[in-house]
Amino acid sequence: MELASVARPPDTSEMIEVSQAGTVERVYRGILRDLEEGRMVPGQRLVETDLATRYAVGRNAVREAMQRLAARGVVDLARNRSPAIRWLDRAETLEVLDVAEAMTALALRSAASRYDRERDSAALQKTMELLLEADRIDEIGAFSRARRHFYRVLLEIGGNRELQRLYPAIGMHIIYAQYQTRRLRGIRLADYRAIIDAVSLGDAAGAEQAGRTHVDHVRASIPHDAPAG
Amino acid sequence: MELASVARPPDTSEMIEVSQAGTVERVYRGILRDLEEGRMVPGQRLVETDLATRYAVGRNAVREAMQRLAARGVVDLARNRSPAIRWLDRAETLEVLDVAEAMTALALRSAASRYDRERDSAALQKTMELLLEADRIDEIGAFSRARRHFYRVLLEIGGNRELQRLYPAIGMHIIYAQYQTRRLRGIRLADYRAIIDAVSLGDAAGAEQAGRTHVDHVRASIPHDAPAG
Protein backbone atom coordinates (compact mmCIF):
# COMPACT_ATOMS: atom_id res chain seq x y z
CA MET A 1 0.00 0.00 0.00
CA GLU A 2 2.83 2.31 0.80
CA LEU A 3 4.51 1.48 -2.46
CA ALA A 4 1.37 1.71 -4.49
CA SER A 5 0.64 5.02 -2.92
CA VAL A 6 4.06 6.32 -3.82
CA ALA A 7 3.93 4.89 -7.31
CA ARG A 8 0.67 6.60 -8.13
CA PRO A 9 -0.34 9.36 -5.74
CA PRO A 10 -4.06 9.75 -5.42
CA ASP A 11 -5.67 12.41 -7.55
CA THR A 12 -6.57 14.86 -4.84
CA SER A 13 -8.58 17.12 -7.13
CA GLU A 14 -10.94 14.21 -7.53
CA MET A 15 -10.61 12.89 -4.00
CA ILE A 16 -11.45 16.18 -2.37
CA GLU A 17 -14.43 16.56 -4.63
CA VAL A 18 -15.71 13.18 -3.54
CA SER A 19 -14.84 13.28 0.13
CA GLN A 20 -16.03 16.84 0.67
CA ALA A 21 -19.44 16.05 -0.73
CA GLY A 22 -21.28 14.76 2.29
CA THR A 23 -24.01 12.18 2.34
CA VAL A 24 -26.78 14.76 2.26
CA GLU A 25 -25.26 16.26 -0.84
CA ARG A 26 -25.06 12.83 -2.41
CA VAL A 27 -28.77 12.21 -1.94
CA TYR A 28 -29.68 15.74 -3.00
CA ARG A 29 -27.71 15.61 -6.21
CA GLY A 30 -28.63 12.01 -6.84
CA ILE A 31 -32.32 12.76 -6.84
CA LEU A 32 -31.94 15.81 -9.07
CA ARG A 33 -29.88 13.69 -11.43
CA ASP A 34 -32.35 10.82 -11.39
CA LEU A 35 -35.14 13.27 -12.08
CA GLU A 36 -33.24 14.83 -14.93
CA GLU A 37 -32.46 11.49 -16.49
CA GLY A 38 -35.93 10.09 -16.20
CA ARG A 39 -35.33 7.52 -13.49
CA MET A 40 -37.78 9.39 -11.31
CA VAL A 41 -40.92 11.17 -12.41
CA PRO A 42 -43.20 13.84 -10.93
CA GLY A 43 -45.74 12.36 -8.58
CA GLN A 44 -43.52 9.47 -7.64
CA ARG A 45 -43.35 8.50 -3.97
CA LEU A 46 -39.97 8.38 -2.27
CA VAL A 47 -39.63 5.95 0.61
CA GLU A 48 -36.95 6.89 3.10
CA THR A 49 -35.46 3.46 3.55
CA ASP A 50 -35.40 2.84 -0.18
CA LEU A 51 -33.49 6.03 -0.78
CA ALA A 52 -31.16 5.22 2.09
CA THR A 53 -30.15 1.94 0.51
CA ARG A 54 -30.21 3.36 -3.02
CA TYR A 55 -27.67 6.03 -2.18
CA ALA A 56 -25.92 4.02 0.51
CA VAL A 57 -26.52 6.47 3.34
CA GLY A 58 -28.40 6.55 6.60
CA ARG A 59 -32.01 7.56 7.01
CA ASN A 60 -30.76 10.76 8.61
CA ALA A 61 -29.12 11.98 5.45
CA VAL A 62 -32.21 11.17 3.43
CA ARG A 63 -34.44 13.21 5.70
CA GLU A 64 -32.09 16.17 5.61
CA ALA A 65 -31.96 16.01 1.84
CA MET A 66 -35.76 15.90 1.72
CA GLN A 67 -35.99 19.16 3.66
CA ARG A 68 -33.58 20.75 1.27
CA LEU A 69 -35.40 19.44 -1.78
CA ALA A 70 -38.73 20.55 -0.36
CA ALA A 71 -37.45 24.07 0.17
CA ARG A 72 -36.28 24.01 -3.42
CA GLY A 73 -39.67 22.94 -4.68
CA VAL A 74 -38.55 19.54 -5.93
CA VAL A 75 -40.51 17.38 -3.53
CA ASP A 76 -43.68 17.86 -1.55
CA LEU A 77 -43.65 16.94 2.10
CA ALA A 78 -46.81 16.01 3.92
CA ARG A 79 -46.91 14.79 7.45
CA ASN A 80 -46.82 11.01 7.85
CA ARG A 81 -46.76 10.51 4.10
CA SER A 82 -43.89 9.53 1.88
CA PRO A 83 -42.40 12.54 0.17
CA ALA A 84 -43.44 12.81 -3.46
CA ILE A 85 -41.73 14.45 -6.38
CA ARG A 86 -43.66 17.61 -7.05
CA TRP A 87 -46.40 17.47 -9.62
CA LEU A 88 -47.71 20.50 -11.46
CA ASP A 89 -51.20 20.82 -12.82
CA ARG A 90 -51.63 23.03 -15.85
CA ALA A 91 -52.51 26.15 -13.86
CA GLU A 92 -49.51 25.90 -11.59
CA THR A 93 -47.27 25.16 -14.55
CA LEU A 94 -48.26 28.49 -16.05
CA GLU A 95 -47.66 30.18 -12.73
CA VAL A 96 -44.17 28.74 -12.63
CA LEU A 97 -43.58 30.06 -16.12
CA ASP A 98 -44.70 33.55 -15.09
CA VAL A 99 -42.09 33.54 -12.36
CA ALA A 100 -39.53 32.09 -14.73
CA GLU A 101 -40.24 34.86 -17.21
CA ALA A 102 -39.65 37.61 -14.67
CA MET A 103 -36.50 36.02 -13.30
CA THR A 104 -35.11 35.21 -16.71
CA ALA A 105 -35.76 38.75 -17.84
CA LEU A 106 -33.76 40.07 -14.91
CA ALA A 107 -30.99 37.54 -15.47
CA LEU A 108 -30.58 38.33 -19.14
CA ARG A 109 -30.80 42.07 -18.70
CA SER A 110 -28.10 41.75 -16.09
CA ALA A 111 -25.95 39.45 -18.22
CA ALA A 112 -26.17 41.68 -21.27
CA SER A 113 -25.29 44.84 -19.41
CA ARG A 114 -22.32 43.23 -17.68
CA TYR A 115 -21.11 41.26 -20.64
CA ASP A 116 -17.41 41.63 -21.32
CA ARG A 117 -16.14 40.23 -24.59
CA GLU A 118 -12.66 39.55 -23.31
CA ARG A 119 -13.89 37.64 -20.35
CA ASP A 120 -17.14 35.99 -21.41
CA SER A 121 -16.98 35.37 -25.13
CA ALA A 122 -15.34 31.96 -24.91
CA ALA A 123 -17.72 30.66 -22.26
CA LEU A 124 -20.79 31.72 -24.23
CA GLN A 125 -19.51 30.13 -27.41
CA LYS A 126 -18.71 26.92 -25.56
CA THR A 127 -22.25 26.94 -24.20
CA MET A 128 -23.76 27.08 -27.66
CA GLU A 129 -21.52 24.26 -28.79
CA LEU A 130 -22.69 22.12 -25.89
CA LEU A 131 -26.31 22.76 -26.80
CA LEU A 132 -25.70 21.77 -30.42
CA GLU A 133 -23.77 18.71 -29.37
CA ALA A 134 -26.48 17.65 -26.94
CA ASP A 135 -29.07 18.14 -29.64
CA ARG A 136 -27.19 15.91 -32.06
CA ILE A 137 -26.67 12.96 -29.77
CA ASP A 138 -29.83 11.60 -28.26
CA GLU A 139 -28.72 10.60 -24.80
CA ILE A 140 -31.32 11.14 -22.13
CA GLY A 141 -30.33 14.03 -19.90
CA ALA A 142 -27.61 15.40 -22.17
CA PHE A 143 -29.78 18.26 -23.32
CA SER A 144 -30.87 19.00 -19.77
CA ARG A 145 -27.26 19.26 -18.72
CA ALA A 146 -26.44 21.57 -21.60
CA ARG A 147 -29.40 23.77 -20.78
CA ARG A 148 -28.42 23.89 -17.14
CA HIS A 149 -24.91 24.92 -18.20
CA PHE A 150 -26.39 27.60 -20.45
CA TYR A 151 -28.26 29.26 -17.62
CA ARG A 152 -25.37 28.88 -15.22
CA VAL A 153 -23.02 30.71 -17.56
CA LEU A 154 -25.49 33.51 -18.12
CA LEU A 155 -26.14 33.87 -14.40
CA GLU A 156 -22.42 34.03 -13.78
CA ILE A 157 -22.00 36.74 -16.38
CA GLY A 158 -24.81 38.66 -14.75
CA GLY A 159 -23.02 38.36 -11.44
CA ASN A 160 -26.08 38.60 -9.18
CA ARG A 161 -25.44 36.06 -6.43
CA GLU A 162 -28.98 36.16 -5.08
CA LEU A 163 -30.30 35.39 -8.52
CA GLN A 164 -27.77 32.58 -8.90
CA ARG A 165 -29.13 31.16 -5.69
CA LEU A 166 -32.82 31.54 -6.45
CA TYR A 167 -33.02 30.85 -10.15
CA PRO A 168 -32.53 27.09 -9.82
CA ALA A 169 -35.29 27.09 -7.20
CA ILE A 170 -37.89 27.89 -9.83
CA GLY A 171 -39.89 24.80 -10.68
CA MET A 172 -38.51 24.42 -14.17
CA HIS A 173 -36.91 21.09 -13.28
CA ILE A 174 -40.36 19.71 -12.73
CA ILE A 175 -41.72 21.14 -15.95
CA TYR A 176 -38.88 19.63 -17.92
CA ALA A 177 -39.40 16.27 -16.27
CA GLN A 178 -43.16 16.32 -16.52
CA TYR A 179 -43.69 17.61 -20.02
CA GLN A 180 -41.17 15.73 -22.05
CA THR A 181 -39.28 18.24 -24.10
CA ARG A 182 -39.90 16.41 -27.32
CA ARG A 183 -39.24 17.51 -30.87
CA LEU A 184 -39.21 21.19 -29.89
CA ARG A 185 -35.48 21.33 -29.79
CA GLY A 186 -35.22 23.11 -33.11
CA ILE A 187 -37.25 26.00 -31.81
CA ARG A 188 -35.43 25.96 -28.49
CA LEU A 189 -32.04 26.10 -30.14
CA ALA A 190 -33.07 29.14 -32.13
CA ASP A 191 -34.25 30.77 -28.90
CA TYR A 192 -30.99 30.09 -27.15
CA ARG A 193 -29.08 31.37 -30.13
CA ALA A 194 -31.06 34.60 -30.08
CA ILE A 195 -30.39 35.04 -26.37
CA ILE A 196 -26.68 34.47 -26.77
CA ASP A 197 -26.52 36.89 -29.68
CA ALA A 198 -28.26 39.66 -27.79
CA VAL A 199 -26.12 39.16 -24.71
CA SER A 200 -22.99 39.15 -26.87
CA LEU A 201 -23.98 42.54 -28.21
CA GLY A 202 -24.55 43.92 -24.74
CA ASP A 203 -28.14 44.56 -25.78
CA ALA A 204 -30.01 44.38 -22.48
CA ALA A 205 -33.45 45.12 -23.89
CA GLY A 206 -32.95 42.66 -26.71
CA ALA A 207 -31.74 39.93 -24.39
CA GLU A 208 -34.68 40.44 -22.07
CA GLN A 209 -37.07 40.27 -24.99
CA ALA A 210 -35.42 37.14 -26.35
CA GLY A 211 -35.84 35.55 -22.95
CA ARG A 212 -39.50 36.45 -22.76
CA THR A 213 -40.04 35.11 -26.26
CA HIS A 214 -38.42 31.86 -25.26
CA VAL A 215 -40.64 31.48 -22.22
CA ASP A 216 -43.61 32.19 -24.48
CA HIS A 217 -42.54 29.33 -26.68
CA VAL A 218 -42.32 27.01 -23.72
CA ARG A 219 -45.74 28.23 -22.59
CA ALA A 220 -47.19 27.46 -25.99
CA SER A 221 -45.77 23.96 -25.87
CA ILE A 222 -47.72 23.04 -22.75
CA PRO A 223 -50.63 20.92 -23.90
CA HIS A 224 -54.15 22.06 -23.07
CA ASP A 225 -55.71 18.70 -22.50
CA ALA A 226 -53.55 15.97 -21.05
CA PRO A 227 -52.48 16.37 -17.44
CA ALA A 228 -49.04 15.03 -18.30
CA GLY A 229 -47.34 15.61 -21.62
CA MET B 1 -60.58 12.13 32.50
CA GLU B 2 -63.61 10.88 30.68
CA LEU B 3 -65.83 13.32 32.47
CA ALA B 4 -63.46 16.21 32.06
CA SER B 5 -63.23 15.47 28.43
CA VAL B 6 -66.95 15.51 28.07
CA ALA B 7 -67.37 18.58 30.19
CA ARG B 8 -64.94 20.63 28.15
CA PRO B 9 -63.91 19.09 24.86
CA PRO B 10 -60.38 19.99 23.83
CA ASP B 11 -60.02 22.86 21.40
CA THR B 12 -59.01 20.91 18.36
CA SER B 13 -58.33 23.95 16.25
CA GLU B 14 -55.50 24.74 18.62
CA MET B 15 -54.51 21.16 19.30
CA ILE B 16 -54.16 20.27 15.66
CA GLU B 17 -52.12 23.37 15.10
CA VAL B 18 -49.73 22.36 17.84
CA SER B 19 -49.58 18.65 17.23
CA GLN B 20 -49.32 18.92 13.46
CA ALA B 21 -46.34 21.21 13.65
CA GLY B 22 -43.45 18.82 13.90
CA THR B 23 -40.18 19.39 15.62
CA VAL B 24 -38.45 20.52 12.44
CA GLU B 25 -41.12 23.11 11.93
CA ARG B 26 -40.69 24.28 15.48
CA VAL B 27 -37.00 24.94 14.99
CA TYR B 28 -37.52 26.46 11.56
CA ARG B 29 -40.15 28.91 12.73
CA GLY B 30 -38.36 29.53 15.99
CA ILE B 31 -35.23 30.70 14.26
CA LEU B 32 -37.11 32.91 11.83
CA ARG B 33 -38.94 34.38 14.76
CA ASP B 34 -35.82 34.90 16.80
CA LEU B 35 -34.21 36.57 13.83
CA GLU B 36 -37.21 38.79 13.31
CA GLU B 37 -37.31 39.82 16.93
CA GLY B 38 -33.62 40.50 17.26
CA ARG B 39 -32.65 37.59 19.46
CA MET B 40 -30.40 36.38 16.68
CA VAL B 41 -28.37 38.50 14.31
CA PRO B 42 -26.73 37.96 10.91
CA GLY B 43 -23.32 36.40 11.25
CA GLN B 44 -24.20 34.62 14.45
CA ARG B 45 -23.06 31.04 14.88
CA LEU B 46 -25.66 28.38 15.63
CA VAL B 47 -24.44 25.37 17.58
CA GLU B 48 -26.52 22.26 17.05
CA THR B 49 -26.72 21.15 20.64
CA ASP B 50 -27.59 24.64 21.84
CA LEU B 51 -30.48 24.86 19.41
CA ALA B 52 -31.56 21.38 20.37
CA THR B 53 -31.92 22.34 24.02
CA ARG B 54 -33.27 25.81 23.18
CA TYR B 55 -36.17 24.41 21.20
CA ALA B 56 -36.43 21.19 23.17
CA VAL B 57 -35.88 18.85 20.23
CA GLY B 58 -33.30 16.31 19.14
CA ARG B 59 -30.19 17.12 17.18
CA ASN B 60 -31.79 15.48 14.14
CA ALA B 61 -34.59 18.00 13.95
CA VAL B 62 -32.09 20.82 14.22
CA ARG B 63 -30.05 19.49 11.33
CA GLU B 64 -33.13 19.06 9.15
CA ALA B 65 -34.22 22.59 9.94
CA MET B 66 -30.75 23.85 9.02
CA GLN B 67 -31.00 22.29 5.58
CA ARG B 68 -34.33 23.93 5.07
CA LEU B 69 -33.10 27.30 6.30
CA ALA B 70 -30.01 27.03 4.12
CA ALA B 71 -32.10 26.37 1.03
CA ARG B 72 -34.12 29.42 1.98
CA GLY B 73 -31.04 31.58 2.26
CA VAL B 74 -31.35 32.19 5.99
CA VAL B 75 -28.25 30.36 7.14
CA ASP B 76 -24.96 29.46 5.52
CA LEU B 77 -23.74 25.89 5.84
CA ALA B 78 -20.10 24.99 5.59
CA ARG B 79 -18.73 21.57 6.19
CA ASN B 80 -17.56 20.93 9.75
CA ARG B 81 -18.43 24.45 10.79
CA SER B 82 -21.33 25.65 12.84
CA PRO B 83 -24.06 27.07 10.65
CA ALA B 84 -24.17 30.85 10.68
CA ILE B 85 -27.01 33.24 10.02
CA ARG B 86 -26.41 34.69 6.59
CA TRP B 87 -24.56 37.96 6.38
CA LEU B 88 -24.83 40.31 3.43
CA ASP B 89 -22.13 42.72 2.39
CA ARG B 90 -23.27 45.88 0.66
CA ALA B 91 -22.88 44.49 -2.85
CA GLU B 92 -24.91 41.39 -2.15
CA THR B 93 -27.53 43.46 -0.37
CA LEU B 94 -28.08 45.42 -3.55
CA GLU B 95 -28.23 42.20 -5.54
CA VAL B 96 -30.94 40.93 -3.22
CA LEU B 97 -32.85 44.15 -3.76
CA ASP B 98 -32.62 43.77 -7.54
CA VAL B 99 -34.25 40.37 -7.25
CA ALA B 100 -36.79 41.71 -4.80
CA GLU B 101 -37.69 44.47 -7.23
CA ALA B 102 -38.37 42.08 -10.07
CA MET B 103 -40.36 39.68 -7.92
CA THR B 104 -42.32 42.44 -6.22
CA ALA B 105 -43.13 43.96 -9.58
CA LEU B 106 -44.55 40.66 -10.74
CA ALA B 107 -46.43 40.14 -7.51
CA LEU B 108 -48.07 43.55 -7.54
CA ARG B 109 -48.91 43.44 -11.23
CA SER B 110 -50.54 40.12 -10.57
CA ALA B 111 -52.38 41.29 -7.48
CA ALA B 112 -53.72 44.42 -9.17
CA SER B 113 -55.00 42.60 -12.22
CA ARG B 114 -56.71 39.91 -10.15
CA TYR B 115 -58.02 42.23 -7.47
CA ASP B 116 -61.68 41.75 -6.71
CA ARG B 117 -63.30 44.37 -4.51
CA GLU B 118 -65.92 42.02 -3.11
CA ARG B 119 -63.37 39.46 -2.11
CA ASP B 120 -60.20 41.37 -1.27
CA SER B 121 -61.20 44.80 -0.07
CA ALA B 122 -61.56 43.87 3.59
CA ALA B 123 -58.25 42.01 3.75
CA LEU B 124 -56.36 44.89 2.21
CA GLN B 125 -57.88 47.39 4.58
CA LYS B 126 -57.10 45.19 7.55
CA THR B 127 -53.52 45.00 6.33
CA MET B 128 -53.14 48.74 6.32
CA GLU B 129 -54.60 48.92 9.79
CA LEU B 130 -52.09 46.41 11.05
CA LEU B 131 -49.24 48.44 9.59
CA LEU B 132 -50.48 51.62 11.25
CA GLU B 133 -51.01 49.82 14.53
CA ALA B 134 -47.53 48.27 14.41
CA ASP B 135 -46.09 51.69 13.65
CA ARG B 136 -47.77 53.24 16.65
CA ILE B 137 -46.71 50.72 19.24
CA ASP B 138 -43.00 50.18 19.43
CA GLU B 139 -42.73 46.50 20.12
CA ILE B 140 -39.80 44.81 18.49
CA GLY B 141 -40.98 42.58 15.66
CA ALA B 142 -44.49 43.96 15.48
CA PHE B 143 -43.74 45.91 12.35
CA SER B 144 -41.99 42.94 10.79
CA ARG B 145 -45.07 40.84 11.38
CA ALA B 146 -47.32 43.46 9.87
CA ARG B 147 -45.08 43.75 6.83
CA ARG B 148 -45.03 40.00 6.41
CA HIS B 149 -48.80 40.00 6.58
CA PHE B 150 -48.91 42.78 3.99
CA TYR B 151 -46.95 40.77 1.45
CA ARG B 152 -48.79 37.57 2.23
CA VAL B 153 -52.15 39.17 1.52
CA LEU B 154 -50.93 40.67 -1.74
CA LEU B 155 -49.42 37.37 -2.84
CA GLU B 156 -52.68 35.63 -2.08
CA ILE B 157 -54.63 38.14 -4.11
CA GLY B 158 -52.21 37.61 -6.99
CA GLY B 159 -52.82 33.91 -6.73
CA ASN B 160 -49.51 32.73 -8.14
CA ARG B 161 -48.55 29.74 -5.99
CA GLU B 162 -44.99 29.56 -7.27
CA LEU B 163 -44.49 33.18 -6.36
CA GLN B 164 -46.02 32.57 -2.94
CA ARG B 165 -43.46 29.84 -2.49
CA LEU B 166 -40.43 31.74 -3.74
CA TYR B 167 -41.05 35.26 -2.55
CA PRO B 168 -40.23 34.55 1.10
CA ALA B 169 -37.00 32.92 -0.08
CA ILE B 170 -35.61 36.27 -1.13
CA GLY B 171 -33.06 37.47 1.38
CA MET B 172 -35.16 40.34 2.69
CA HIS B 173 -35.34 38.79 6.15
CA ILE B 174 -31.61 39.23 6.39
CA ILE B 175 -31.71 42.79 5.17
CA TYR B 176 -34.37 43.68 7.71
CA ALA B 177 -32.39 42.04 10.49
CA GLN B 178 -29.05 43.45 9.45
CA TYR B 179 -29.94 47.03 8.64
CA GLN B 180 -32.22 48.06 11.43
CA THR B 181 -35.25 49.61 9.84
CA ARG B 182 -35.06 52.73 11.97
CA ARG B 183 -36.92 55.98 11.63
CA LEU B 184 -37.86 55.26 7.99
CA ARG B 185 -41.29 54.01 8.90
CA GLY B 186 -42.98 57.18 7.82
CA ILE B 187 -41.66 56.79 4.31
CA ARG B 188 -42.40 53.08 4.32
CA LEU B 189 -45.98 53.61 5.39
CA ALA B 190 -46.54 56.02 2.53
CA ASP B 191 -45.08 53.44 0.15
CA TYR B 192 -47.35 50.71 1.42
CA ARG B 193 -50.30 53.03 1.21
CA ALA B 194 -49.49 53.81 -2.42
CA ILE B 195 -49.22 50.12 -3.24
CA ILE B 196 -52.52 49.31 -1.60
CA ASP B 197 -54.23 52.18 -3.38
CA ALA B 198 -52.96 51.11 -6.79
CA VAL B 199 -53.93 47.50 -6.22
CA SER B 200 -57.36 48.56 -4.99
CA LEU B 201 -57.88 50.37 -8.28
CA GLY B 202 -56.83 47.35 -10.28
CA ASP B 203 -54.07 49.51 -11.71
CA ALA B 204 -51.39 46.95 -12.60
CA ALA B 205 -48.88 49.40 -14.02
CA GLY B 206 -49.34 51.75 -11.10
CA ALA B 207 -48.95 48.99 -8.55
CA GLU B 208 -45.80 47.74 -10.22
CA GLN B 209 -44.39 51.24 -10.24
CA ALA B 210 -45.29 51.80 -6.62
CA GLY B 211 -43.46 48.60 -5.76
CA ARG B 212 -40.35 49.62 -7.65
CA THR B 213 -40.42 53.00 -5.98
CA HIS B 214 -40.62 51.34 -2.61
CA VAL B 215 -37.63 49.12 -3.34
CA ASP B 216 -35.78 52.23 -4.47
CA HIS B 217 -36.48 53.80 -1.11
CA VAL B 218 -35.13 50.75 0.67
CA ARG B 219 -32.08 50.83 -1.59
CA ALA B 220 -31.47 54.44 -0.73
CA SER B 221 -31.65 53.65 2.97
CA ILE B 222 -28.72 51.22 2.80
CA PRO B 223 -25.73 53.07 4.22
CA HIS B 224 -22.65 53.45 2.04
CA ASP B 225 -20.03 53.16 4.72
CA ALA B 226 -20.72 50.89 7.64
CA PRO B 227 -20.86 47.15 6.94
CA ALA B 228 -23.79 46.83 9.31
CA GLY B 229 -26.43 49.44 9.77
Next chain:
DNA sequence: TGCTGCAAGATTGTGGAACAATCAATTGGA
Protein backbone atom coordinates in the same frame (compact mmCIF):
# COMPACT_ATOMS: atom_id res chain seq x y z
C1' DT C 1 8.91 38.24 23.42
C1' DG C 2 6.85 35.92 19.88
C1' DC C 3 6.19 31.96 17.20
C1' DT C 4 5.48 26.91 16.25
C1' DG C 5 3.45 22.81 17.10
C1' DC C 6 1.09 19.64 19.72
C1' DA C 7 -2.51 18.13 22.84
C1' DA C 8 -7.12 18.50 24.70
C1' DG C 9 -11.74 19.80 24.13
C1' DA C 10 -15.64 21.04 21.42
C1' DT C 11 -18.44 20.40 17.37
C1' DT C 12 -19.98 18.34 13.34
C1' DG C 13 -20.84 14.01 10.23
C1' DT C 14 -22.88 9.73 10.02
C1' DG C 15 -25.09 5.49 10.99
C1' DG C 16 -28.08 2.84 13.65
C1' DA C 17 -31.32 1.19 17.26
C1' DA C 18 -35.56 1.77 19.32
C1' DC C 19 -40.26 2.96 19.80
C1' DA C 20 -44.49 5.74 19.17
C1' DA C 21 -47.72 7.55 15.84
C1' DT C 22 -49.93 7.29 11.75
C1' DC C 23 -51.30 5.61 7.35
C1' DA C 24 -52.75 1.93 3.97
C1' DA C 25 -54.31 -2.41 2.70
C1' DT C 26 -56.33 -6.52 3.66
C1' DT C 27 -59.30 -9.43 5.76
C1' DG C 28 -63.25 -10.78 8.26
C1' DG C 29 -67.87 -10.21 9.55
C1' DA C 30 -72.65 -8.28 9.27
Next chain:
DNA sequence: TCCAATTGATTGTTCCACAATCTTGCAGCA
Protein backbone atom coordinates in the same frame (compact mmCIF):
# COMPACT_ATOMS: atom_id res chain seq x y z
C1' DT D 1 -71.77 -5.36 -0.70
C1' DC D 2 -70.16 -2.51 2.67
C1' DC D 3 -68.25 -1.43 7.06
C1' DA D 4 -64.80 -2.13 10.53
C1' DA D 5 -60.91 -4.12 12.85
C1' DT D 6 -56.46 -5.92 12.44
C1' DT D 7 -52.01 -5.87 10.64
C1' DG D 8 -48.08 -4.40 8.08
C1' DA D 9 -45.53 -0.56 6.27
C1' DT D 10 -43.79 4.02 6.86
C1' DT D 11 -42.80 8.16 9.05
C1' DG D 12 -41.53 11.09 13.42
C1' DT D 13 -38.47 11.48 16.97
C1' DT D 14 -34.96 10.74 20.27
C1' DC D 15 -30.75 8.95 21.89
C1' DC D 16 -26.35 6.80 21.45
C1' DA D 17 -21.84 5.85 19.57
C1' DC D 18 -17.88 7.06 17.24
C1' DA D 19 -15.04 9.02 13.58
C1' DA D 20 -13.51 13.31 11.47
C1' DT D 21 -12.53 17.88 11.89
C1' DC D 22 -12.00 22.26 13.84
C1' DT D 23 -10.58 25.39 17.73
C1' DT D 24 -8.24 26.69 21.58
C1' DG D 25 -4.83 26.91 24.82
C1' DC D 26 -0.53 25.67 26.47
C1' DA D 27 4.21 24.49 26.41
C1' DG D 28 8.56 24.64 24.42
C1' DC D 29 11.77 26.82 21.57
C1' DA D 30 14.23 30.39 18.91
